Amino acid sequence: MAEDHDHIIGKEFQAFWKAGLQGRDYLEESAVVCYLDLDLENTTLTRVFYRSPEQGSERAEDDMIDWFYEEQLIQKFDIIDVKLYMNYSPLRLTVDGLQKVANNLKDMGKEVKMTLKFVELYQTGDDEEDAEENREGLRDLEKYGVLVDVVEARDWMVLLQTLTQKAAKKKQAEVNEVSRDHLRHILKDPRHQETSTDSFYMTSEAASMTDLKVMAEAEMMTEPCEEEEKEKHSSSSDDDD
Structure with a gap:
């Protein structure tokens, strides 16, 4: 589904x-x-x-x-x-x-x-x-x-x-890195088009985590701490809603 x-x-x-x-x-x-x-x-x-x-x-x-x-x-x-x-x-x-x-x-x-x-x-x-x-x-x-x-x-x-939901940003970063890695292989050798995409999910994991780390560091200065917000400011709206 x-x-x-x-x-x-x-x-x-x-x-x-x-x-x-x-x-x-x-x-x-x-x-x-x-x-x-x-x-x-x-x-x-x-x-x-x-x-x-x-x-x-x-x-x-x-x-x-x-x-x-x-x-x-x-x-x-x-x-x-x-x-x-x-x-x-x-x-x-x-x-x-x-x-x-x-x-x-x-x-x-x-x-x-x-x-x-x-x-x-x-x-x-x-x-x-x-x-x-x-x-x-x-x-x-x-x-x-x-x-x-x-x-x-x-x-x-x-x-x-x-x-924008942080969970959605994380998922997009993961998918984008997989697609980028797959594209590199296709452009390097057309025969890689027939390769199972499962392998690309595994080989791109490290690069994806690097992208997510950079994203997280960038967001630290623009987004509130969710757990602290839930405890201290129940009236405030969180962007994960």
Whole structure:
């Protein structure tokens, strides 16, 4: 029986992608990816937040703001560069919450920089509820010093890297190395086309493990520790879901 790979791309990424495709026909799902670059020690803390209608009326942004107050690791660093990606632009209440978070950190003597990017504007049209308040919130963020922009091409690659299942990445790395090894043999001698592919799975194992090691090292700075997340942050969404 063939394996089901429909969920290789996480529901969080789909919330970002579909938001852009549907325009003002808003999704009910909300998603936030938060990257914190801490001090000058190349330390990056990554958290993913997701909310669907089945989880209640709160949005992913609400969980994110609560997390800022709960995460103890943030307290240990003096320079905090916050990069936020949202599938929709923030509501006025979210803007107020972000400003309070930043002010709280600054009051603790920390240097705070913040960038916010989103896929689609949310309830900012003239015919939409609370549109002027939400537009004013975006203007206030910019006045506060937050870089406000829309998600661009290179950002999609960052989101895809973060929101793709690690198990799927591992399987792809294994399969790709097997295919590459098989191709080398075919190009070297056409007679190898008739060789059983079983042998290539065995001979490519060492090379595949090397690729996986490189991939794992690259992901260490962009993905949270899953076990620690399950214990400390049950509200955060993990990209293996």
